[in-house]
Amino acid sequence: MLAIIKAHADTRRHEALGKSFIFFIDEAELHLHPAAQRQLKNALASLTEDVDQVFITTHSSVFLSDTNAGQAEFVVEKEDGATSVTPMTKKERVRTVYELLGGNPTDLLLPANFLVVEGPSEVLFIEAVCAKFYLDKPKIHVVAANGDDERQAQYLAALMKCYAPLKDSPVYRRCAVLLFDAPTGQDKQARLSAFLDQNTDIRDNNRAHMLPTTGLEDYYPAAVRAQFPNLTNKTKLARALGAVITQNQFEQDMPVIYAALTACWEKAYQA
Secondary structure, three states: OHHHHHHHHHHHHHHOOOOOOEEEEEOOOOOOOHHHHHHHHHHHHHHOOOOOEEEEEOOOHHHHHOOOOOOOOEEEEEEOOEEEEEEOOHHHHHHHHHHHOOOOHHHHOOOOEEEEEOOHHHHHHHHHHHHHHOOOOOOEEEEEOOOOHHHHHOOOHHHHHHHHHHHOOOOOOOOOEEEEOOOOHHHHHHHHHHHHHHOHHHHHOOOEEEOOOOOHHHOOOHHHHOOOOOOOOHHHHHHHHHHHOOHHHHHHHOHHHHHHHHHHHHOOOOO
16 A cells, blocks of 8 residues: 555656655554554655655554654644644653553563673574573563664674664663674674774663674584584574573583673663
């Protein structure tokens, strides 16, 4: 539907000698799960890249919490038979998202902290280790910064994109921890150094941890890795090793990841 709308708008704009169009969409999120709502909003935002405008009425926390360049939010209220439309303040935006999620802290399901890693293998392995050995520790959420191939090609691009929302969060901006693969080559090392120089709170407060290897697969303990000599798929290997590794092997032979987890627990948000 959106592809047709955009093609129609492009054609009409061309035929109308540059005239722009205004789209009005009522409750665009209906019948869409959150991931699809996010895709829909990005598609609608693409209509505004030139001169078109899109107006959306919504009750979706996803539409409101995600921001795009040129986006503006308004509160529509009806009182004593009169409808008012006023710009939404930052405080109103936070409160509205909270209310749309249910209006109760238990609806948010927020973790105590975030550990941002490079890919899905790290997520599977670390989550398996935490489930086996550290159920008494604060609840953390491990986030993979992997993106599409274009972003993956540029070192740190996906990780920086993933970290950006946490950087602006009043809760997590001083406690989220990042786990890097070792950079290869001077160019990647320079990018990592520049990123840490721009984010000194990460660099100086034990929130940046770097593997001594260029990937998790080379960091597994040799004795554990040897149990699966023919397993090459990274995610399957992460699951398999996470299931058999002992707590002592993990803490002694994978100290960087254990240190990153320890920093996550120590800096975890306490309500």
